[in-house]
Amino acid sequence: MTLSRQIFDTVIVGGGGSGLRAALQLAEAGHNVAVFSKVFPTRSHTVAAQGGIGASLGNMQEDHWLWHMYDTIKGSDYLGDQDAIEFMCRKAAEVVYELEHFGMPFDRNPDGTIYQRPFGGHTQNFGERAVQRACAAADRTGHAMLHTLYQRNVRARCQFFVEWMALDLIRDYEGAVVGIVALEMETGEVMVFQSKATILATGGAGRIYQSSTNAFINTGDGLGMAARAGIPLEDMEFWQFHPTGVAGAGVLITEGVRGEGGILLNANGERFMERYAPNMKDLASRDVVSRAMDQEIKEGRGVGPERDHVLLKLDHLGAEIINKRLPGIREIALKFAHVDPIREPIPVVPTCHYQMGGIPTNYYGQVVVPRGANPSEPVPGLYAIGECACVSVHGANRLGTNSLLDLLVFGKSAGDHVSEWLKTHPRHRDLPRNAAERSLERLARLDSTAPGERVTDVSADMRRTVQQHAGVFRTGTLLAEGVEKIREVGQRARSTTIDDKSRVFNTARIEALELENLAIVAEATLVSAQAREESRGAHAREDFKERDDKNWLKHSLWYLDGSRLDYKPVNLQPLTVESFEPKIRVY
Amino acid sequence: MESGTRERERLRWRSRRGLLEMDLILQRFLDRHLATLSVEDTQAYDALLDLPDNDFLDLVMGRAAPADDTLGQVLEKIRQS
Numbered sequence A: 001m002t003l004s005r006q007i008f009d010t011v012i013v014g015g016g017g018s019g020l021r022a023a024l025q026l027a028e029a030g031h032n033v034a035v036f037s038k039v040f041p042t043r044s045h046t047v048a049a050q051g052g053i054g055a056s057l058g059n060m061q062e063d064h065w066l067w068h069m070y071d072t073i074k075g076s077d078y079l080g081d082q083d084a085i086e087f088m089c090r091k092a093a094e095v096v097y098e099l100e101h102f103g104m105p106f107d108r109n110p111d112g113t114i115y116q117r118p119f120g121g122h123t124q125n126f127g128e129r130a131v132q133r134a135c136a137a138a139d140r141t142g143h144a145m146l147h148t149l150y151q152r153n154v155r156a157r158c159q160f161f162v163e164w165m166a167l168d169l170i171r172d173y174e175g176a177v178v179g180i181v182a183l184e185m186e187t188g189e190v191m192v193f194q195s196k197a198t199i200l201a202t203g204g205a206g207r208i209y210q211s212s213t214n215a216f217i218n219t220g221d222g223l224g225m226a227a228r229a230g231i232p233l234e235d236m237e238f239w240q241f242h243p244t245g246v247a248g249a250g251v252l253i254t255e256g257v258r259g260e261g262g263i264l265l266n267a268n269g270e271r272f273m274e275r276y277a278p279n280m281k282d283l284a285s286r287d288v289v290s291r292a293m294d295q296e297i298k299e300g301r302g303v304g305p306e307r308d309h310v311l312l313k314l315d316h317l318g319a320e321i322i323n324k325r326l327p328g329i330r331e332i333a334l335k336f337a338h339v340d341p342i343r344e345p346i347p348v349v350p351t352c353h354y355q356m357g358g359i360p361t362n363y364y365g366q367v368v369v370p371r372g373a374n375p376s377e378p379v380p381g382l383y384a385i386g387e388c389a390c391v392s393v394h395g396a397n398r399l400g401t402n403s404l405l406d407l408l409v410f411g412k413s414a415g416d417h418v419s420e421w422l423k424t425h426p427r428h429r430d431l432p433r434n435a436a437e438r439s440l441e442r443l444a445r446l447d448s449t450a451p452g453e454r455v456t457d458v459s460a461d462m463r464r465t466v467q468q469h470a471g472v473f474r475t476g477t478l479l480a481e482g483v484e485k486i487r488e489v490g491q492r493a494r495s496t497t498i499d500d501k502s503r504v505f506n507t508a509r510i511e512a513l514e515l516e517n518l519a520i521v522a523e524a525t526l527v528s529a530q531a532r533e534e535s536r537g538a539h540a541r542e543d544f545k546e547r548d549d550k551n552w553l554k555h556s557l558w559y560l561d562g563s564r565l566d567y568k569p570v571n572l573q574p575l576t577v578e579s580f581e582p583k584i585r586v587y
Numbered sequence B: 001m002e003s004g005t006r007e008r009e010r011l012r013w014r015s016r017r018g019l020l021e022m023d024l025i026l027q028r029f030l031d032r033h034l035a036t037l038s039v040e041d042t043q044a045y046d047a048l049l050d051l052p053d054n055d056f057l058d059l060v061m062g063r064a065a066p067a068d069d070t071l072g073q074v075l076e077k078i079r080q081s
């Protein structure tokens, strides 16, 4: 079957913050760029980010990129690559000021400079005291960023393919990526898009968990595409749990609430974070807070009839501060937790929030894989940025506000690198024969009338399995059982059936395809987590409580083929400064 | 009726949002009302779906009032779902 084909210099899969930032860099440099998105770009999940963008502007107190770098490395529990982290922290001010010039409506100080709010893990002088480093636009930072970047892209004549779903990468016989296969939702038509460079910017896969702050579209499609094309997924055992998701719903209560003075209480009304993190208390980094909460719950000091959550108290801030500084929070608590935080505390649980792992890249955004003696050989023509990528700046645990920063820095950096690449690679490589075969087979299965299971049943089992077996606390036994179960779920995900065979806006078909991607990510998570016999950052093993730098200061690489694991070293060598040697993390 | 079904499927996909809050709210609404939406409500819902997520959430939460009062009826159904 021959499919129709379109040709672009660059194809970007994903119209969130990272995809739009890269697109802008390329479109303004005069390249022809196509951006694909499952939903209207400004409805990408970046819209949910509230807290801010981290950058050491020093507008509130003295600050320095080196302190930001230290906080990031310490936050990452030393699994972050120090070259990429230096690159990001040094570029932070530049990309924030650029965004300001693009028209981003940042909150301001009376003197007109960008206001910066306090955030967990941000410190002055290598951990001495808290510093205000988060640049925000009220509680709509992500929204404002997407709109600013989208407008700018429209002006630069970037071409958008909205409500298109990318299905698979096309790799040629030498392993170069030469385009994608994508499906138009409105018509059901499948098309080939040939490109010189392809950038994956598909966001995270937080929907593998039952309790998740992520929107339904976060199904890890880019990770599935990469894994099916033979590219490994890096550090997939590391998922950040946000300490404060509304119990039972997953809706996020921003960390800004604790930044402004909200505190966590257990069933005895005790401010338990004073015990776990005497200095930073409720502002300690996310994994420390999540684990403390889970420990309180596991030791019987949880709240509620099931003793399964703790409380976030902010009534002492007063109605005025709550309404002015944290405008969305009161309504969220009313709608999703049925409490009024001006009078009562909000029930909260640790909730999956952010994927630290992803498609392995360097700080130019190039996707890199082990080849011979080189652990990081670029895959020609393929880039990945944003939450779907693993640069790795977040290591075992992301510092709050570093994700939006990562989108801007590496989106821009990838855009610049692709511009250079296009100069030396002016021609399109040939498409392989049967370029779309894999995608067409996946669709043919769903078109067939063979019996199978319902997508909703399989995906519910997947989410439950991941939540129970790869949550905040992990043990070898739990993980081993989880691996067995998730393999079975994976099989089932590849043999679902749908009743609706129509081609036009067939949501059931999309969800079946998304589930295949989610199941791949879920298996990568459990297999990588079972193998890592240590506790580091967000990966906390009850049976291996210590970080083990001797054996585990390395990145995991999971391959779909044979569900095989490999490892590569962490880059402890920054670009210009001295290495930050691994130290025990205390807050 | 086929075109009506496809129209509803289009609305179902467009109810996939960037904010989890909206996903949760609209899923409840679709489960209860999508199959029986009147022509007017369908048009009004379509118009609401064109709003940015945060603005839509503001309307649902009652933080803002709709510019156009033909949206009021379906908005009330969303709020109640």
Ligand SMILES: Cc1cc2nc3c(=O)[nH]c(=O)nc-3n(C[C@H](O)[C@H](O)[C@H](O)COP(=O)(O)OP(=O)(O)OC[C@H]3O[C@@H](n4cnc5c(N)ncnc54)[C@H](O)[C@@H]3O)c2cc1C
Pocket (backbone or CB within 6 Å): A013, A014, A015, A016, A017, A018, A019, A036, A037, A038, A039, A041, A044, A045, A046, A047, A048, A049, A050, A051, A052, A053, A054, A141, A142, A164, A165, A166, A167, A201, A202, A203, A204, A213, A214, A215, A217, A218, A221, A222, A252, A353, A354, A385, A386, A387, A388, A400, A401, A402, A403, A404, A405, A407
């Ligand atoms: C509630 C919440 C609050 C947050 N707050 C902050 C914060 O304050 N500060 C911070 O730094 N970080 C924050 N984060 C994290 C940050 O928002 C995300 O990591 C970041 O926005 C991800 O951006 P992205 O560009 O990688 O992907 P996304 O914004 O998720 O965009 C993904 C894009 O890919 C498209 N796509 C996906 N699959 C396909 C496919 N198969 N075909 C075509 N298109 C596809 C989607 O349509 C979308 O356009 C928050 C996260 C959440 C959940």
